[in-house]
Amino acid sequence: xxxPNPKSRTPRCTTMAIIFDRVSAAPLNxxxxxxxxRTRDGIHLSTNIYRCSEDPGPTVLIRLPYDKNGAFSxxxxxxxxxxxxxxxxxxxxxxxxxxxxxxxxxxxxxxxDGYDTLDWIVRQGFSNGVVGMWGDSYFGFTQWAxxxxxxxxxxAISPRVTGTRLGExxxxxxxxxxxxxxxxxxxxxxxxxxxxxxxxxxxxxxxSRPYAATIEEFFAAAGSRSTxxxxxxxxxxxxxxxxFGHPFEAHAIPVLQTIGWWDNCSPLQWDDHxxxxxxxxxxxxxxxxxxxxxxxxxxxxxGSTAAATEYTREQALPAIxxxxxxxxEVFLRNQAEHHSVxxxxxxxxxxxxxxxxxxxxxxxxxETTLHLTQDGDLxxxxxxxxxxxxxIHDPEDLVPSPSAESHDFLAxxxxxxxxSDRPDVLAFNGPTLNSDLDLVGSVTFTAECASTxxxxxxxxxxxxxxxxxxxxxxxxxxxxxxRGTEGARLVIDMGQVGYxxxxxxxxxxxxxxSDFPEFVPQPGTGEHPWLAVSVQRNEQTLIVGGQEGAQxxxxxxxxxx
Numbered sequence: 001x002x003x004p005n006p007k008s009r010t011p012r013c014t015t016m017a018i019i020f021d022r023v024s025a026a027p028l029n030x031x032x033x034x035x036x037x038r039t040r041d042g043i044h045l046s047t048n049i050y051r052c053s054e055d056p057g058p059t060v061l062i063r064l065p066y067d068k069n070g071a072f073s074x075x076x077x078x079x080x081x082x083x084x085x086x087x088x089x090x091x092x093x094x095x096x097x098x099x100x101x102x103x104x105x106x107x108x109x110x111x112x113d114g115y116d117t118l119d120w121i122v123r124q125g126f127s128n129g130v131v132g133m134w135g136d137s138y139f140g141f142t143q144w145a146x147x148x149x150x151x152x153x154x155x156a157i158s159p160r161v162t163g164t165r166l167g168e169x170x171x172x173x174x175x176x177x178x179x180x181x182x183x184x185x186x187x188x189x190x191x192x193x194x195x196x197x198x199x200x201x202x203x204x205x206x207x208s209r210p211y212a213a214t215i216e217e218f219f220a221a222a223g224s225r226s227t228x229x230x231x232x233x234x235x236x237x238x239x240x241x242x243x244f245g246h247p248f249e250a251h252a253i254p255v256l257q258t259i260g261w262w263d264n265c266s267p268l269q270w271d272d273h274x275x276x277x278x279x280x281x282x283x284x285x286x287x288x289x290x291x292x293x294x295x296x297x298x299x300x301x302x303g304s305t306a307a308a309t310e311y312t313r314e315q316a317l318p319a320i321x322x323x324x325x326x327x328x329e330v331f332l333r334n335q336a337e338h339h340s341v342x343x344x345x346x347x348x349x350x351x352x353x354x355x356x357x358x359x360x361x362x363x364x365x366x367e368t369t370l371h372l373t374q375d376g377d378l379x380x381x382x383x384x385x386x387x388x389x390x391x392i393h394d395p396e397d398l399v400p401s402p403s404a405e406s407h408d409f410l411a412x413x414x415x416x417x418x419x420s421d422r423p424d425v426l427a428f429n430g431p432t433l434n435s436d437l438d439l440v441g442s443v444t445f446t447a448e449c450a451s452t453x454x455x456x457x458x459x460x461x462x463x464x465x466x467x468x469x470x471x472x473x474x475x476x477x478x479x480x481x482x483r484g485t486e487g488a489r490l491v492i493d494m495g496q497v498g499y500x501x502x503x504x505x506x507x508x509x510x511x512x513x514s515d516f517p518e519f520v521p522q523p524g525t526g527e528h529p530w531l532a533v534s535v536q537r538n539e540q541t542l543i544v545g546g547q548e549g550a551q552x553x554x555x556x557x558x559x560x561x
Contacts, residue, residue: 018202035049039112057088057127058087062135067097081317082325095113110141110142111243140163141166143157147247163269164246168238181515257273257287258288258323259291287327290360290496344362347498348438351500365557370430379430386548390542395521398521402416415470415472416461436502437500438501442495448489448542451540451541455482456522457479457519
């Protein structure tokens with residue numbers, strides 16, 4: 001999901017206690033042809049056409065909720081780049097956003113509207129009946145929605161930093177032990193981007209309970225509310241965004257997935273990858289690019305211990321779009337054989353360039369288990385007996401999120417060394433490495449835990465600690481224990497990594513019960529986190545030592561020269 005570019009905001013509005021920026025549709029430009037595309041139910045979707053020539057040819061379709069003319073996503077520049085490489089381009093505001101008609105509802109109409117737009121494209125004189133789609137985040141999701149319809153014109157898609165489960169909120173399932181933890185952005189996003197045709201940029205007052213009251217104050221101040229938010233609160237309805245069937249049940253088409261190691265939406269995309277790998281037809285059509293980037297495209301440079309360097313537009317467009325153009329040359333134009341496209345291209349963080357393999361993870365990895373100890377060590381052999389480590393979860397003194405903006409994580413690339421000093425963060429350190437260690441593949445944390453409260457959240461962060469003490473994120477994961485007093489063994493998927501831990505560095509693991517405000521914190525009472533007014537301190541317990549004590553399971557390519 002995209003975040004606002006402060007430079008593109010309109011003058012700030014202040015009403016009651018709420019301050020917000022309201023962004024309306026940017027002016028039309030003369031670089032394209034504006035048209036309205038009619039859907040099956042009579043709604044007209046605002047659309048721009050960028051023609052590369054007068055001859056029929058393949059078309060790139062981009063459907064997004066962030067203003068196809070605006071500076072935020074800068075779609076005109078992307079459209080012109082595709083156009084200059086010989087593609088007709090169609091960009092479109094999704095239903096209910098900016099210049100498009102219809103009710104403003106996230107996710108619900110994207111499949112049908114995508115199908116109708118594809119149908120419209122193939123009836124135009126510039127089309128040769130072949131369409132590909134491209135885009136990030138929500139406009140990566142619109143590609144999956146269109147693919148779910150099985151429209152024959154859609155021949156290839158290039159979804160970046162997204163997933164088919166985008167926007168899906170975690171819920172307690174019957175008989176489940178745990179679930180994921182709710183990211184605060186998921187509900188706030190609906191209030192900001194789906195409360196009407198315009199966008200609204202504002203901040204929740206996390207110092208005031210109940211948190212939901214701030215949202216109602218915002219709706220009153222803005223003079224508009226989000227039906228999509230109402231469908232999630234207090235409990236999500238989660239209507240199916242795929243009324244024609246799930247994308248992976250549709251006819252398989254070539255898909256180029258771009259995943260960022262530090263993208264906060266990457267768990268969704270990895271879920272899609274594993275599902276695809278279990279599907280015979282889709283697995284033959286999937287290609288991966290995995291890079292050292294975050295959601296907004298900031299890239300960690302080799303050996304860096306500082307924030308990522310921001311690309312200029314001239315640098316960004318080729319870096320972002322050239323892989324898709326090469327992909328479309330094969331699958332939209334048939335200019336090369338399918339086997340010319342590498343199945344997997346991946347960057348090992350702190351090294352240059354891409355490595356190529358036929359699978360992810362690549363062959364040659366081995367599993368290593370590190371055990372957590374009572375004394376705060378990470379070691380390959382467990383302690384002989386088990387014991388419990390405890391800490392206090394205090395809703396009035398929560399563990400702060402290391403980054404002010406998780407989508408822009410590498411722009412800040414925070415040093416997390418001082419989190420070890422907090423009494424509500426357990427820290428475990430590995431030995432200093434004598435040679436480089438390449439972590440490649442899955443990272444998993446498993447442990448017995450319990451709480452004196454009715455439920456608990458458990459957050460785990462794997463860090464790279466440099467010789468100067470700086471600590472930077474490698475991987476993270478979190479789970480919500482549904483019945484805290486009963487306790488249970490949690491298995492936390494910390495994602496996939498491709499990361500070089502350099503000689504002289506060491507690993508550190510942080511364990512905590514909050515990550516605020518990136519994740520909605522537990523009040524300690526078992527009440528709905530958005531509705532709770534009173535809070536309660538809870539004592540949390542983690543079992544270490546013995547064969548069943550807490551473990552960190554890593555995969556590595558081994559020691560490098």
